[in-house]
Amino acid sequence: MLKEGQVRIPSGCAISGIIDTKGNRFSGQEIIKSIDLMHERSNGLGGGFAAYGIYPQYKDLYALHIFYDNSEIKMKTESFLAEHFDIENAGNIPTRPVPGVVNKPLMWRYFVHPRTYMAREEFIDEDEFTARYLIRINKEYKGAYVFSSGKNMGAFKGVGYPGDIGRFFMLETYDAYMWTAHGRFPTNTPGWWGGAHPFTMLNWSVVHNGEISSYDANRRFVEMFGYKCTLQTDTEVITYLFDLLVRKHGMPIEKAIKVIVAPFWDDIERENKEIKIELKAMRTVYSSALINGPFSIILGYEKGMIALNDRIKLRSLVAARKDSKIYVASEESAIKIICNNPDKVWSPKGGEPVIALLEEGAQQ
């Protein structure tokens, strides 16, 4: 396989997301249909999905999805896992054979709980403990990739067209209150199983169309806080940025968005004094967390999804609402094919997020 720097294929990607804000769960059929429609936006080198609310029977455990290159690395990784986590349940991730999805790695799923006394000894909470030890797997265990690690959610991804990947993972058998999807057309980096979207960290997942020209500044910034970018593509850094800002630094999500797509300096100048001081402070402190370059992303976490464009909207993004469901996609047709008569359709402005969260008291 040609690695980064040896190959370059220019084009775009496809993203799609659906949430039922009342928390009602529905199968993966709709999201597959939506992402399938935008076939032209991918080239068969990556597809993936994130699903929230799929493991209610294990909702208090971290659901780890791990790719292994071979059984040797699997054994090594599992002994590392068993050392630091109580493994309640483990098994391979069920798949069905689908033409076009080949060279699959070993795919295993574990429901785990961190060893409480170990987290206490390190004076960190369970989330931080889990994140740290999973980052160590991706960094130190060559051939093992943790690609999903949240609670009551999971990422499913691989090399192939996204519809085929969805059928491969039998997503019609899962019920989620929120689905996001990605069809990949890798531009600067190789198409491989770990490099497909979504990119996750604990409950966060990101699917992304575009490329991040600020990648190295962002990477250096998050790596100062213990993250490690190991997946040979720019998108993972977005996931780590949100994890850092919201989980570690305790920033409200709306403010984190203002950091990631910070308003232009001359727009800040037109704000009133109070807002101006705050925005200037945020741009100054978090200058390395500003994401530049063309992108549209869908961020998922336990509370819902957020769709976001770069500030000058260099990638397409459309949103729609029908009753308690909110849809976002790269193309309007990908929404209309599953929701023919939405109550409202709109094109979000650059840098203006679509915030689609579960309602207060919605069942998860």
Place this chain on the structure above:
Amino acid sequence: MKTIDASNMHYRDLNAVVDAESLKEKNLIIKNVYGQRYIGRGLSCGIKMSVYGVAGNDMASYMNGAELEVFGNAQDALGNTMNGGKVVVHGNAGDTLGYAMRGGQIYVEGNVGYRVGIHMKEYNDMKPIIVVGGKAGDFLGEYMAGGVILVLGLNLDKDEDIIGRFCATGMHGGVIYLREKQDPYKFGKEASKVKLEDSDISFLKKQIGVYSKEFNKDLKHININSFSKYLAINKNPYANMYCVY
């Protein structure tokens, strides 16, 4: 009159059918369109086509004289490098509408996205026209070199602006007409507001007439004198860019 059902059709198959049918039939209807690309690409004079559904990217690209009517919304890059003909959209349209358009007219009933009319150009009597009923996103008329963009700003909420930021950035030709006066901060450095001439008034009257006829709307209440007109400050700003002094 020939009706084509586009359900579950790949865009290549759909466009092949349109190509074949347009040789025999001058009036075509396409139903159940869901994002198929390049509909009406390169289509010549004398053909009329109605499209029902969500028209996919690059509709009417390189179109050469045909007339398209879309009943629904159109996605991105409608009229990409369009050479002539007319497109009427009964709905909204996406980003980069009229990208590098060289001739013909596009009428959109509702709103349009970012970078509409980017790199539009004109040559002698080839003078493309884009008329937008609602509002436009940022970078309207970016690098515009010719032709006309007219935004009517109809049916907007109080918090909605008729244009976004960076309007006319890099503009060096053509004309932009916007209803009402706009805040200067929304414009690039390369355009400035100028006075409406009599010829502008008659042009606006004519185009508003076409719009109200196409979309069956009474627009007599619009005050033509309330429009503002924007022209490029410099017609040929880059002529010396690569010269050695």
